[in-house]
Amino acid sequence: MNVHIDSTATDRVLAPDELEAALRAIGAERYHHLHPFHRLLHAGALTRGQVQAWALNRYYYQAMIPIKDAHALTKMPAPELRREWRRRIIDHDGDGPGTGGIERWLKLAEGVGLDRSYVQSTDGILPGTRFAVEAYVNFVRDRLILEGIASSLTEMFSPGIIADRVRGMLAGYAFITEETLAYFTPRLTQAPQDVDFALRYVKAEARTAAEQAAVLAALRFKCDVLWAQLDALYLAYVDPGLIPPGAFVPAAE
Numbered sequence: 001m002n003v004h005i006d007s008t009a010t011d012r013v014l015a016p017d018e019l020e021a022a023l024r025a026i027g028a029e030r031y032h033h034l035h036p037f038h039r040l041l042h043a044g045a046l047t048r049g050q051v052q053a054w055a056l057n058r059y060y061y062q063a064m065i066p067i068k069d070a071h072a073l074t075k076m077p078a079p080e081l082r083r084e085w086r087r088r089i090i091d092h093d094g095d096g097p098g099t100g101g102i103e104r105w106l107k108l109a110e111g112v113g114l115d116r117s118y119v120q121s122t123d124g125i126l127p128g129t130r131f132a133v134e135a136y137v138n139f140v141r142d143r144l145i146l147e148g149i150a151s152s153l154t155e156m157f158s159p160g161i162i163a164d165r166v167r168g169m170l171a172g173y174a175f176i177t178e179e180t181l182a183y184f185t186p187r188l189t190q191a192p193q194d195v196d197f198a199l200r201y202v203k204a205e206a207r208t209a210a211e212q213a214a215v216l217a218a219l220r221f222k223c224d225v226l227w228a229q230l231d232a233l234y235l236a237y238v239d240p241g242l243i244p245p246g247a248f249v250p251a252a253e
């Protein structure tokens with residue numbers, strides 16, 4: 001698979017710290033903390049049904065992350081790379097029944113009043129969620145490992161939004177407790193650990209202008225994956241409220 005050259009790239013090779021600054025600038029401009037759906041969610045401005053729609057749809061992202069990471073593993077020739085990356089799969093899948101991020105997300109979904117088996121079926125998710133999440137999995141499957149690792153770097157920006165979310169949701173919704181949001185607590189340490197490795201890898205391995213352009217494009221793509229999921233939620237459950245056939249319909253409140 002070829003490296004994809006971004007039309008906005010310059011020919012100049014960036015110093016590693018310049019590359020990091022360019023990655024951070026993408027987050028400042030495009031990360032999903034800026035999306036109107038998140039602003040409403042974190043401000044306590046949504047109904048319980050809208051919060052349920054968010055939890056239900058985001059489950060699909062959570063459930064597919066280890067599949068995405070398993071694709072990444074198949075492209076890693078070195079044991080030390082795989083050792084680092086397989087930790088991510090364990091973070092999400094756990095190392096036994098009842099453990100791991102996916103299980104904690106199911107608890108969050110149950111905590112907001114959803115049925116666990118309905119969530120696991122993914123029957124009620126939006127088409128936009130499905131297509132965006134699958135685009136991420138396919139991206140990591142089909143592109144270079146450098147691009148796959150770079151696409152995980154949205155996690156550079158997640159501790160900030162997670163802290164805002166937990167604070168805002170606890171303050172804004174009577175039906176949310178700290179226990180409901182327990183998913184997010186370990187993410188505050190896991191995400192920086194993930195990023196530490198991925199950022200070092202990308203800064204060391206993206207040596208040509210074309211590789212650096214591919215890394216920047218991968219992060220923009222991933223911001224789009226996250227943004228598109230929130231667009232789908234906003235359109236279906238906020239404004240204009242176009243719920244696609246077969247998707248989750250909140251109970252009247």
Ligand SMILES: O=C(O)c1cc(C(=O)O)c2c(n1)C(=O)C(=O)c1cc(C(=O)O)[nH]c1-2
Pocket residue numbers: 065101151152153154155156157158161162187226
């Ligand atoms: O709550 C968030 O806003 C948020 C964002 C992201 C992200 O930036 O992709 C991830 C997560 N959470 C998360 O919990 C998570 O496990 C995760 C894995 C990945 C990835 O790309 O491998 N991103 C994220």
